[in-house]
Amino acid sequence: MYQYTENDQTLIDERVAQFKRQTENYFKGELSEDEYRALRLRNGVYIQTHAPLLRVAGPYGLISSKQIRKLAHIARTYDKNYCHFTTRQNIQFNWPKLELVPEILAELATVQMHAIQTSGNCMRNTTSDHLAGVAVDEIDDPRPYCEIIRQWTTLHPEFDYLPRKFKIAVSGALNDRAATQFHDIGLHLVKDGTGEVGFKVFVGGGLGRTPIIGQVIKPFLEQKHLLSYLEAILRIYNLFGRRDNKYKARIKILVKETGLDKFTEMVDAEWAHLRDANELSAERVNEIKAHFASPAYDVKADSDHTFAEHKANDKAFATWLAHNTAAHKVSGYAAVFISLKAPDMPPGDITDVQLDAVADIADAYSFGEVRATHRQNLLLADVKQADLYTVWQKLVDLGLATPNIGTATDMICCPGLDFCSLANAGSIGIAKEINEALDDLDYIHDIGELKINMSGCMNGCAHQSVGHIGILGVDKKGAEWYQITLGGSSENNAAIGERLGPAVAKDEITSAITTILDVYIKNRLEEETFLEAVNRLGINPFKEQVYANN
Amino acid sequence: MQIIKDKQRVDNTWQFIADEESLVAGDITVSLARWLQDKATLIAHSGKVGLRLKASDTVADFAEDLGHIKLVELNFADFADGRSFSQAWLLRGRYHYQDEIRAIGHYLPEQVFYLSRVGVNAYASDKTSALDSVLNNLNDFTVKYQPSII
Ligand code: HEM
């Protein structure tokens, strides 16, 4: 993964010093609440129901074992012994003391981590495919481009006070695993006729209150123009994005209100001034690529026989393999998911003890690297097949091997009423209830691939509008109700879910979900996934049953 | 009143002329509307002329007049309105404006490092104590990741 140069280290150290001063000035009363708010957000600090929330950047999801140990240390020392992995590959602490945040940031800086621009109306952490560099369907490795974008966006002097937050995601594979079409800018690595790698650029996607699928603004952007083209889009957005209404301030609204053609014209006119001045050189790209060279794979990894024996003899291991590992481009290796969706833990949460153990496993079996996934799990990208059985056993002991990746209980869930002051309804509790209702693993595996996403309010932090099943908390006269949508997707066939009908009451939401799953089981064709069945059947069969029963 | 200009405390020598006010001798600042309306008179003015820009003003509207304009004030009504940053960048980067660009109004001394990078070289403030912070914070970072004006 990327290793900091002296410059990188100086930059984050100087940022820590700056935020320390800002925090001191706030406590001295020299910065108003509003002024300090803008500054602390740009350093990852939200104030929520109980305490500040600190969001630490996981650059396109890559985290070293050393960094994982530091997160464990912070969870132990400054928080309540756990932290949370987010849908944008970041890490959140829920209970730090505001006055200690500068100290926490100084600790993070010692392991090349920071919280710069993880919230606020600025360019956020660039996200990517958790299988980057190891995926079998990869066109090219997105990580070097992510790092180039990370550097360009970090402390950009002109674009730190945008109309609203701005998120960029990059995918280098045939299958989009980074929800790129729901980002302000989505980039797909593509090859032109000559085999040259460039970018297909999407703009104006986003979730939240007004979910919109991004549109293609440039089918092929040459690699050397990456940064000048981003600059052109950002300048147009900064100058013309709406600032009168925060709900209409995302670039998706600017693109929609301007029209894609006109918007493209504006960007191209701006870009014409820039494109030749700031070219990204091939040397620079190669220099960054060197940081992401493949680790020293064992070329004989696939000659191991123990793996096949364990698989044949241990059903639980075989089940876990089927669900919690992904194919690897190198024969004899697999990518291993660490499920943060155990039935008894809030989705995405992990304890300090688990973190330390994960760091040890990564050191021993996966080149010392851990990745955060877009669905709030972790990944060990490079595990030899001979080690899979041992890794599995260790993960089982840690409660991190629930074989549910990509299934009904691998839910994305926001903090909801438990932590968030904006929530209309609880979400962690409902996730638990659904988990209890679906406690039969065979049943969950029979249902197969399913994405349930649940948010406690319209802001849609848990991407409910693109869940195959989306659950949205709404407030009805002070009571917690839930709006269900079906058929959303953040993959290649991006779609926004359709409303099933009126919201259902809290004591009926879990049975509504199980009813929906029953309708699927009864009506599915052979090999048909839930999403495919919804697309074929439409929502009516589901609707009839849910509202007939409840 | 003092301001910071090119990292030095200096006296402000410019006089604010409201839209309905008549011109006075010496160096004056006027709004963009006034400039566009009274351009000929203002070009003939004996002192120097500066423009006061709002975040919503468009730089292209007066870009061809920049040879006559010796100061551009970026007026922050709201420190979070980032359009002023792009205005400064356009003045320097696109139109190669060489004279003073001054931040005024409700920007934060905490923002001056970024402002300096997009081409702002002068800072006014109602609070004299803020000027010390400005001077100090101009040195917040010794490294940078991307090109801008500086
Ligand atoms: C203090 C309460 C809040 C908490 C605990 C919270 C939590 C989260 C979490 C866990 C995520 C995913 C992680 C990430 O992006 O790194 C997220 C993303 C998001 N949050 Fe929040 N959030 C809060 C406030 C807000 C507010 C104030 C808004 C908007 C008004 C909002 C809107 C969103 C949206 C739209 C996303 C991402 C969806 C997208 O990709 O566009 N959240 N939030």
Ligand code: SF4
């Ligand atoms: S979706 Fe709403 S309730 Fe959930 S974390 Fe986001 S803002 Fe809070």
